[in-house]
Amino acid sequence: MAKYIIKRLIISLLTIFVLCTVVFFAIKLIPGDPFSGPEYTDEVRAELNALYGFDKPIVEQYFVYMGNLLRGELGISVYYRGKPVADIIKSAFPQSFDLGIRALLTATFVGVGLGVLAALNRNRTLDYLSIIIAIIGISIPSFVVASLLQYVFAILFPIFPVARYTSFKHTILPTIALALPTIARFSRFMRTSMLEVIDSDFVKTARSKGLKKHQILFSHEIRNSLLPLLSILGPTTASLLMGSFVVESIFAVPGLGNYFVESINTQDYSLIMGLTIFYGIFLVTINFVIDILYGVVDPRVRLGGNHNG
Amino acid sequence: MADLTKQELYEHVGADTVQAERIAKPQLSYARDVARRFFSNRVALISIVVLAFIIVMSIIGPFMTSYDYRTTDVASVAEKLASEEGRAALGPNSEHWFGVDTLGRDLWARVWVGTRYSLLIGFAAAVVQAVIGVCVGCISGYFGNMVDVVIMRAVDIMDSIPYLIYVIIIMIVLGSGFMPILLALTLTGWLSMARLVRGQILALKNEDYILAARNLDTKPVSIMIRHLIPNCMGIIIVSLSMAIPNAIFSEAFLSFLGIGLSAPLTSLGQLISTGIREMRNYPYQLIIPSAVISLLMLSLQLIGDGLRDAVDPKLRR
Numbered sequence: 001m002a003k004y005i006i007k008r009l010i011i012s013l014l015t016i017f018v019l020c021t022v023v024f025f026a027i028k029l030i031p032g033d034p035f036s037g038p039e040y041t042d043e044v045r046a047e048l049n050a051l052y053g054f055d056k057p058i059v060e061q062y063f064v065y066m067g068n069l070l071r072g073e074l075g076i077s078v079y080y081r082g083k084p085v086a087d088i089i090k091s092a093f094p095q096s097f098d099l100g101i102r103a104l105l106t107a108t109f110v111g112v113g114l115g116v117l118a119a120l121n122r123n124r125t126l127d128y129l130s131i132i133i134a135i136i137g138i139s140i141p142s143f144v145v146a147s148l149l150q151y152v153f154a155i156l157f158p159i160f161p162v163a164r165y166t167s168f169k170h171t172i173l174p175t176i177a178l179a180l181p182t183i184a185r186f187s188r189f190m191r192t193s194m195l196e197v198i199d200s201d202f203v204k205t206a207r208s209k210g211l212k213k214h215q216i217l218f219s220h221e222i223r224n225s226l227l228p229l230l231s232i233l234g235p236t237t238a239s240l241l242m243g244s245f246v247v248e249s250i251f252a253v254p255g256l257g258n259y260f261v262e263s264i265n266t267q268d269y270s271l272i273m274g275l276t277i278f279y280g281i282f283l284v285t286i287n288f289v290i291d292i293l294y295g296v297v298d299p300r301v302r303l304g305g306n307h308n309g
Numbered sequence: 310m311a312d313l314t315k316q317e318l319y320e321h322v323g324a325d326t327v328q329a330e331r332i333a334k335p336q337l338s339y340a341r342d343v344a345r346r347f348f349s350n351r352v353a354l355i356s357i358v359v360l361a362f363i364i365v366m367s368i369i370g371p372f373m374t375s376y377d378y379r380t381t382d383v384a385s386v387a388e389k390l391a392s393e394e395g396r397a398a399l400g401p402n403s404e405h406w407f408g409v410d411t412l413g414r415d416l417w418a419r420v421w422v423g424t425r426y427s428l429l430i431g432f433a434a435a436v437v438q439a440v441i442g443v444c445v446g447c448i449s450g451y452f453g454n455m456v457d458v459v460i461m462r463a464v465d466i467m468d469s470i471p472y473l474i475y476v477i478i479i480m481i482v483l484g485s486g487f488m489p490i491l492l493a494l495t496l497t498g499w500l501s502m503a504r505l506v507r508g509q510i511l512a513l514k515n516e517d518y519i520l521a522a523r524n525l526d527t528k529p530v531s532i533m534i535r536h537l538i539p540n541c542m543g544i545i546i547v548s549l550s551m552a553i554p555n556a557i558f559s560e561a562f563l564s565f566l567g568i569g570l571s572a573p574l575t576s577l578g579q580l581i582s583t584g585i586r587e588m589r590n591y592p593y594q595l596i597i598p599s600a601v602i603s604l605l606m607l608s609l610q611l612i613g614d615g616l617r618d619a620v621d622p623k624l625r626r
Binding site for chain 1: 462465466467469470471473474475477478479481482554558561562565566567568578581582584585588589592595596599602603606607609610611614
């Protein structure tokens, strides 16, 4: 187990290192000078370049940047003058986290529920209904879903507020929009997983022992089909994160995704850089934790070593 | 009846060993078997019809109206905006079938031109991704050892960050446009294909016919091209068909972020992101392109599902 954890840890750290390096050189590659324009005289420009360290060789700049990252300093926003990127992240993260957790919980309950119902009613109306929901959830882009939800339930029929994120009522539409693709993913996955478990020997044993139907359902079937769901939790977090860009900016939720979209539009490179690195570290950490958890619950994962199918 | 002897009642016909071994059912090659399964799937067939319709419209649609997709007519829009009836006349009417956008451009032409670019990006990106993925996967799987470890670790590292984040960074560096999008999508999209092909090659490379080819001193490249890749074709095609909607989605996502195609070019994603801004007053500008992209994505997804079931019926449940 220790060897498995160390191996995953090294890969995770390497990933973060590669991402930080790529982001640094990518931003350096962007043509243009931050201090161009008539208001900058040569003298002022030289002074500013010296102040920000842009006059140093690129390798030295890289080491300074990596050193700052280690200390948790992500630079200062260009658009929000003087505001440190780390502060923006600190103030925006709670909203994104809140929305993400709401969407994840909704998706887990609805998605798993739909998947179980579909498997129990295989090839009947309910099954087809859940497949249709799943396919729609997977194939219709989230910004279409989000904007149509907003149009129908906030503008055409003003049941919910159009935007912002202050009360429970405000959270409903963004949560549905963000959860829908994950509901689809979970229900499809759960259905396949359930069907496998239903056919397995231990369920037949439980049935022949004369256990009650709901006992078999909850303590044998659902419990065992939930396990593989852990393996798609990593990609799910990633897709929730990408979805949050869209949903937050459509519903004006003051979260990280909204800042990210805004930073692209305002070309606030230090904010883009900071947020990208934050996202990277966040996702890698989540993936690391999930990998370890999966290794704990399913020994085959860590003993198998290389996954050569 | 009674006077008939046994010999007269029964005749010994003997056994024709050749006939007994004959296979009465016509033999189907793997490809034809897959095709037969695919075409017996009604949902997939309807999706093909829908997709074909969208493709045809994306080619001929813009020519069906006399309006150009990028000619603006701000003056007439401003004039119509002045009155209540004029504002309604911006929407779909007999002149402009899908209405006009806020710059007076004909939405019918724009939607189909946008569909054309979305499709172009989808297909081109998917094909290039597949080529890169198949090459990398083949090399990694066939040579194994250190080559495999290095490539697969690199794939692991790239894969643990959503590829859209890389795409966004590349797009910011390259600036928006058709070629930058294609480059950004292909640089990042080959990972899953490489992993899939590698897995398949690992399973195939110990088969007897590969051993035979190797003993005959066949070069690795021709073993790959002649034997390995044709035997992976099933999963390659399925994965390719899934990559097309993914690429279309990614482009739409980039357009939504404002770093997709740049004007005068347009795509469905870009039309939608404009539509979202005008949603309150001119909902048709959002709903029409949304409907087209949804139909397109649905049909591509269902065709992909159909192909997957046809290639590997065991997966079907």
